[in-house]
Amino acid sequence: MTTPLPVQSVNHVGRMTKRxxxxxxxxxxxxxxxxxxxxxxxxxxxxxxxYGLMIHLIYNEAAPDPEGEIQTRHxxxxxxxxxxxxVERLLKEHGVPxxxxxxxxxxITQLFCRDPDGHHVEIGTYPPTPAFI
Numbered sequence: 001m002t003t004p005l006p007v008q009s010v011n012h013v014g015r016m017t018k019r020x021x022x023x024x025x026x027x028x029x030x031x032x033x034x035x036x037x038x039x040x041x042x043x044x045x046x047x048x049x050x051y052g053l054m055i056h057l058i059y060n061e062a063a064p065d066p067e068g069e070i071q072t073r074h075x076x077x078x079x080x081x082x083x084x085x086x087v088e089r090l091l092k093e094h095g096v097p098x099x100x101x102x103x104x105x106x107x108i109t110q111l112f113c114r115d116p117d118g119h120h121v122e123i124g125t126y127p128p129t130p131a132f133i
Contacts, residue, residue, distance in 0.1 A: 011054060012047075012053070012054035012055065012056050013053065013054070013056070013077055014056045015056065015058065015115065015117070016058055016059075016060040016062060016063040016064075016117065017058065017060070017115075017116070017117045019063075019116045019117055020046060020057055020059055022116035023057050023115055024046045024048070024057060025116075026115050027048045027057070028048060029094070030090070031079070031121070032050055032051075033048035033050040033055055034048060035048050036048065036049050043058070043059050045057050045058045045059050051079065063117045064118040064119070065118055066114055066115075066118035067118065070098065070099040070113060070114055070120065071112070072101050072110070074120045075120065076112070076120035076122045077119070077122070078121075078123075078124060079122070079124075080124065080125070081123050081124070081125065082125060084109055084111060084124070084125055087111055087123050088100075088111060091111065096113050097113065098113040099112045100112075107126075107127055108124055108126055108127070109124060109125050110123070111123045111124065
């Protein structure tokens with residue numbers, strides 16, 4: 001067996017965006033991240049932090065467009081929450097379309113939505129220990 005890399009944790013998730021302001025608003029006002037100071041790069045973007053996770057919004061014309069159905073089998077950022085009824089109510093208040101999914105045999109309920117550039121976000125309730133442990 002080979003030795004794995006000595007990774008300690010996830011530092012940040014980068015999201016390409018053509019809509020920096022709208023994406024900043026979504027991650028800040030809908031998902032509860034706080035904007036933090038970003039280095040003076042030569043391109044637009046924003047850094048946001050909460051829940052032990054940093055989100056780097058990176059301006060890029062290659063960012064996707066928010067079209068099509070909300071997918072449950074697509075690349076996504078998954079966030080844990082114990083009160084999905086509140087999440088569902090707040091998504092409705094913010095006018096964010098979502099799709100609900102239940103994985104009954106694992107006790108998982110998921111709400112999938114998309115950010116302003118179409119990146120999928122999952123907010124769910126999960127068992128305290130991953131099934132493989």
